[in-house]
Amino acid sequence: MQAIIHILKTQGDDIVRSIGQHIGLSLISLLIAAVIAIPLAILLMNHKRSANVMLQITSVLQTIPSLALLGILIPIVGIGTVPSIIALVIYAVMPIFQNTYAGLTTIDPNLEEAATAFGLSRRMKLFRIELPLAMPMIISGIRIAMVMIIGTATLAALIGAGGLGTYILLGIETNNNALLIIGAVLSAILALVFGAGIDWLGKLSFKKAGLVLLTLIVLIGGFAGYRKIASPATDITIAGKMGSEPEILINMYKDLIEHDHPNMQVTTKANFGGTSFLFKALKSGSVDIYPEFTGTVLESLVTGQKSASHNPKTTYKVAKNALKSQYQMAYLKPMQYQNGxxxxxxxxxxxxxxxxxxxxxxxxxxxxxxxxxxxxxxxxxxxxxxxxxxxxxxxxxxxxxxxxxxxxxxxxxxxxxxxxxxxxxxxxxxxxxxKDDKHFFPPYQGAPLMTEKLLTDHPELRTTLNKLAGKVSTTDMQKMNYKVTVKHEKAAAVAREYLKSHGLLD
Structure with missing residues (x-):
């Protein structure tokens, strides 16, 4: 409990920001899914065969593992909010479509006949009879989709979209139960709050409920547009894998670049996920730089290479040449420590x-x-x-x-x-x-990885980031990781402290 209270005190602003990101992702995805699924169910309510085909399609889409879906989307639409929303919408469409279709097609036929006998048009019958009667089923589908979205949205943290998943994934990665509990409990609270809101929506008339949904769409769309316009243009995006160490490194890169080039705007995306996600994002241009390890390059990224040499210099040289020839990527000089x-x-x-x-x-x-x-x-x-x-x-x-x-x-x-x-x-x-006295373990030295194009456009980055070459000992990194993971100090502050104490920043 003391650890939880300490995190809430020291990272309160970050937690509030993550809650906002999670709410934004969830609401936008839920509204888009509802806008797609409800009209689709209305369109197919009298076409049973087509409706069954659509149910099968949405069911198949929902069986795709979320991580696989995110991996597929990165090369197409990049990283961040957009692929996360697309994935969440895909998962949310089925329950809303299924419940809406079921609600519309199980109305008592006598009521349908009575409405026709009274001369109601197709449109009037839909809005005055069918949709109001189907509303409980529609609301139930929206509630199911909402719970699914809030749970699945935690994985958005893997591709830089933020949200409460950052704390859950980081808690698992670093064995920090306090972070895990904070992320899980706040996600559960969001689900309860959203559920109460949907229950309230279900008590309104169809017309009022539609008005509320339309208002939400306008407000969220306007806010998203404002943020897009108001946010400063980013020249460089630096991302890092899960954990304290990558977050420390990307903040070092950021501080060095902004110190040497004050006119350059740098954005960091911490706790981005695994190697495959980051490498795909780098290839697609969604990320400009991320720290990678020499052994990982040879074991996981490049092809046609034998096992890594036990000589750090040889391993780096082979990794650098392979990245350049196979992917047109630049691999700058590594730091001293090895994370093997x-x-x-x-x-x-x-x-x-x-x-x-x-x-x-x-x-x-x-x-x-x-x-x-x-x-x-x-x-x-x-x-x-x-x-x-x-x-x-x-x-x-x-x-x-x-x-x-x-x-x-x-x-x-x-x-x-x-x-x-x-x-x-x-x-x-x-x-x-x-000590590995027989040098069995291959070397894993960290170094900035980027595309050759970025280095051609900004050759000054080579000199700036190579300031870390040969720096940061294993003991240094252990101490910095300890401060962030155990003492819960901010990675940005720990990185800046190291750079200043070693004369790399004023």
Whole structure:
């Protein structure tokens, strides 16, 4: 509870902004879905075969995984709000269409005949008889769509659209239950508030409900238009993956660029998601720069490359040349630290058995009970390859989620875990990272990745961002990650503090 209160105090403005983003995404998507689905159901109410085809289509669209849909949309419409709204609308159309069609086609035939006998026109019968009688079903469909939208909108954070999903995803990524609870509870509250609003709407007459919806459309459309006009033009968009470390790096890039080039407007998009999302956004031009690691480039982005060399300089050179030849991308000089795999033990355990390197584990391998990330446990550059290179065979090795393994070693459930060299938990739990004395793990140095076109248009970026080349040690990054993840300091402030203390900013 203390952690939650601290976050609410220190990040109150950001949370309010995220709530606003979530409400905006949800309302716009719900209104667009209603505008599409309700008229469509009215149009097809007397065409059963066509209506069934439409129901099948909307059902199939709803089965597409949301992450896959967002990945498909990025190369087409870019990142941010637009692809998020498109995805949410696709998911919301089916329940509204289905309920509206069901409500319109299950009206008592006697009432339909009576309306015809009284000489009501098709239009009058629709607005005076059919829609009012179908209203409870329509409202029910809108309520179902609303709950679906608010839940799915949390994934919008993966492509830079913001919202409460930022806190949920970041909480999972950093094992921060306080962030997770804040995002989840506020999302649930939004669902309750929206539900109450829809219930109130259902009690109004059809005419008044339509007027309210029209007013909302005008207000939201006008506000969105105003924000578009009022927001300053952006020259450079810098994005980062999930977690504290990428957010620190993109703020370093931003500060250096704006310091050296005051006329250049830079926008950052933190906690953007995974490698595939960012790389697609970079290729489509939705993002201009993002920090990427040399090992990740060779393992995941480029084709036709063998396993990464254990020489950092060689790995960087190969990654740089492959990116240029295959994607026409520029990869600037890397920083000093590496965010690669490591093995860690507690200080008492290391002291008891004099453990300093991974080779030292051979003497106590029958006493090692490890907790590994599922990927590390299975991939060739993880435990299988490690055990072969070092000749290790631990007493036991359990797989567990990344966010759990550090708690497991802190609670004595395991005595060895895998991790990343810059994880803040190393400092938080006072762990000892064992030296990879046989250089098994490939190098993972971070460096700015951008298109060749951007560097051609702005050659000055090379000099500016290369100021970080060879800077930021592993210890430096561990400390900065600790401040952001554990102490809940703002990444922008931590990044600026580092740049100033190392003479990179005035």
């Amino acid at each position: 795999y490591d093995l860690a033990v507690t200080k008492p355990f290391a002291k008891k058995y004099n453990l300093k390197t991974i080779s030292d584990l051979i003497a106590v391998e029958d006493q090692i009970h490890a907790g590994f990330d599922p990927d590390f446990h299975q991939l060739k550059d993880g435990y299988p390859g490690l055990s072969k290179t070092y000749g290790l065979k631990f007493a036991s090795a359990k797989t567990m989620e990344p966010s759990i393994r550090y708690k497991a070693i802190a609670n004595g459930k395991v005595n060895l875990v895998d991790g990343y060299t810059t994880d803040p938990e190393v400092q938080e739990y006072h762990l000892v990272v064992l």
